[in-house]
Amino acid sequence: MTLDLTQPPLPSEIAAASRDERARRLKETANAVRRSIVRMIDAARAGHIGGDLSVTDILTTLYFGVLKLDPANPLAADRDRFILSKGHCAAALYSVLALRGFIDPALLDSFMKPLSVLNGHPNRRKVAGVEANTGPLGHGLPIAVGSAIASRLCGGGWRTFVVLGDGEMQEGSNWEAAMAAGHRGLDTLCAIVDRNRLQQGARTEDTNRLDPLPEKWAAFGWEAVEIDGHDHAALYDLFTRPRTGRPLAVIANTLKGKGVSFIEDRVEWHHKVPSADQVALALEELAR
Amino acid sequence: MNAHMPPASETFDCRVAFAETLIALARADARVVAVCNDSVGSSNLTAFQKEFPDRVVNVGIAEQNMVGVAAGLANGGFVPFVCCASPFLTGRALEQVKADIAYNGYHVVLCGMSPGMSYGELGPTHHSIEDLSWLRAITDLAVVVPADPAQTEAAVRWAHAAGKPSFLRIGRFKVPSVSGGQGEAFAFGKANRLREGRDVTLVATGTMVSRALEAAEDLAARGIEARVLNIATIVPLDEAEIIAAARETGGIVTIEEGVVSGGLGAAVAEVVVRTHPVPMRLLGVPGFAPTGSTAFLLDHFGLNRAGIAAAASELKG
Numbered sequence: 001m002t003l004d005l006t007q008p009p010l011p012s013e014i015a016a017a018s019r020d021e022r023a024r025r026l027k028e029t030a031n032a033v034r035r036s037i038v039r040m041i042d043a044a045r046a047g048h049i050g051g052d053l054s055v056t057d058i059l060t061t062l063y064f065g066v067l068k069l070d071p072a073n074p075l076a077a078d079r080d081r082f083i084l085s086k087g088h089c090a091a092a093l094y095s096v097l098a099l100r101g102f103i104d105p106a107l108l109d110s111f112m113k114p115l116s117v118l119n120g121h122p123n124r125r126k127v128a129g130v131e132a133n134t135g136p137l138g139h140g141l142p143i144a145v146g147s148a149i150a151s152r153l154c155g156g157g158w159r160t161f162v163v164l165g166d167g168e169m170q171e172g173s174n175w176e177a178a179m180a181a182g183h184r185g186l187d188t189l190c191a192i193v194d195r196n197r198l199q200q201g202a203r204t205e206d207t208n209r210l211d212p213l214p215e216k217w218a219a220f221g222w223e224a225v226e227i228d229g230h231d232h233a234a235l236y237d238l239f240t241r242p243r244t245g246r247p248l249a250v251i252a253n254t255l256k257g258k259g260v261s262f263i264e265d266r267v268e269w270h271h272k273v274p275s276a277d278q279v280a281l282a283l284e285e286l287a288r
Numbered sequence: 289m290n291a292h293m294p295p296a297s298e299t300f301d302c303r304v305a306f307a308e309t310l311i312a313l314a315r316a317d318a319r320v321v322a323v324c325n326d327s328v329g330s331s332n333l334t335a336f337q338k339e340f341p342d343r344v345v346n347v348g349i350a351e352q353n354m355v356g357v358a359a360g361l362a363n364g365g366f367v368p369f370v371c372c373a374s375p376f377l378t379g380r381a382l383e384q385v386k387a388d389i390a391y392n393g394y395h396v397v398l399c400g401m402s403p404g405m406s407y408g409e410l411g412p413t414h415h416s417i418e419d420l421s422w423l424r425a426i427t428d429l430a431v432v433v434p435a436d437p438a439q440t441e442a443a444v445r446w447a448h449a450a451g452k453p454s455f456l457r458i459g460r461f462k463v464p465s466v467s468g469g470q471g472e473a474f475a476f477g478k479a480n481r482l483r484e485g486r487d488v489t490l491v492a493t494g495t496m497v498s499r500a501l502e503a504a505e506d507l508a509a510r511g512i513e514a515r516v517l518n519i520a521t522i523v524p525l526d527e528a529e530i531i532a533a534a535r536e537t538g539g540i541v542t543i544e545e546g547v548v549s550g551g552l553g554a555a556v557a558e559v560v561v562r563t564h565p566v567p568m569r570l571l572g573v574p575g576f577a578p579t580g581s582t583a584f585l586l587d588h589f590g591l592n593r594a595g596i597a598a599a600a601s602e603l604k605g
Contacts, residue, residue, distance in 0.1 A: 077365060081363065081364075124392060124393075125392070125393055131363060132359065132360075132363065132388070132392060133387065133388075133391050133392045134387075135387070136383055136387050138352070139356055139383075139384065139387055139388055141356075142352065142353040142354075142355070142356020142357055142359075142360070142384070142388070143356045143357070143359045143360040143363065143388060144360060145353065145356070145357050145360060146345075146356060146357035146358060146359055146360020146361040146362075146363065146364070146368075147360035147361075147363050147364050148360070149345055149357065149360070149361060149364075150360060150361045150363070150364020150365065150366055151364060153321070153342065153343070153361075153364075153366065154318075154364065154365060154366070156364065156365075158364075160360075172352070173352035173353055173356065173384075176347070176350035176352055176353035177350075177353045177356065177357075179348070179350070180347050180348065180350065180353055180357070183348075
């Protein structure tokens, strides 16, 4: 059993809660997700721990507070769509899907094991709740743009959320998609950049500079907002505010490895696997 | 007894049949949308756009986004027909074709317009001679090359109903009708045996089918009875018909408007070597073409009546 939070909140409870209570429950849930990530990567002896931990609060806020989804009917026509463009952070997505009731938590123990449905990158044909098979970078945003166009064309009204890594913004396909979404004013679309400032080999700004990132999105016709990507209440407020006529780009400032002191903001932890002692220490820090 | 049609004098741009069929499908099915890259004119979508202005998603000159958007539209319940010049659809967006469409299993119809050397004098950057080789290597993607208007219409209708990803290679270079009077114009996964013969088999696709039929006429005059197969479905290949050709005619010539490495010729050879090895000749485009019109280049590379007949004669000699 990889999950140790027996009663995750329902989205209806998060919506009804006070702002402080909402933040408290989302944080509690996010920490359970983080513990699950550490255990999965420990068992698999592989994974992308740094990015998993930086995106956890964004995923938790979306799945437990924002997305209109029904785990009993994961392909409902008018469901909100969520696409994890940074597909290498599948452990975070699988953990959230398990806590939210899309997949059996027991499956998490099979992460990346031979013939497991839980591949190192998500597969919609094998895992309920996954909308798109991602992995090569720069693919999620174009698919999300197509989903938002579909929502408008058929009057479905669903919203589409996509999470991109910040390093991923170096891919040209993202800017093709950003231009198309801005041109069309796709205001059911929300792109969230997990701005942890580290890519696999070095800091983003030392590799191929992204700043000023909000200004770039704004120049492509988006409303761009910078936010603390670990502030659940602020994320919730931003994700649930009324539509504006423009797509929303959320530059979520995060720490790669958030929550584990010796992993936070260290480039070498992109896909390093913790030792047994480090796993114990990480779980202890995440239990607080 | 040969049931083939004599080579007809009237020739057709298959994009016309493609566009007419797409409009007919769109009238009956609100899920049908066209996705393109500033290619409304070159994909012959002008009439479609006039009738269904909201159902043309023109993303501008951005092929990677175009294919990703099609995947997202399919996720949202639509049946997108991606209409784009084949060199750019298959070359520029190859990873999107693989990952977003084939691997995801989305029901998207990728329509590679003006393939092969359709763009003649524009040169090798605009030629799509690699598309069949590239796409054959992608799992879970049907690859279809209609040879004339009747096959084009039938293939478009099949792709619309297929419920899975497909690539259609839609010709611009004018071709005569080859499937008239032959029964079903297109059955997915089935070769059309257009002419009987016991001496050699000509296996052709797309623009080369009518030329193979012409070559068979010349071969008959020399006493060589050539069987002619039209392979409209490259993936999955009609292996039974290839094996029968090897067993019953003892030699095979493949002809395609594309590179031989990895294309139709390679696909046929893969079946032949592991079932019933026979001598083969593989005709296609040998490399980057010099300047010239499509008709000139096809002649230049021997992809014509005389070149095909010569290769078959040599094989039998």
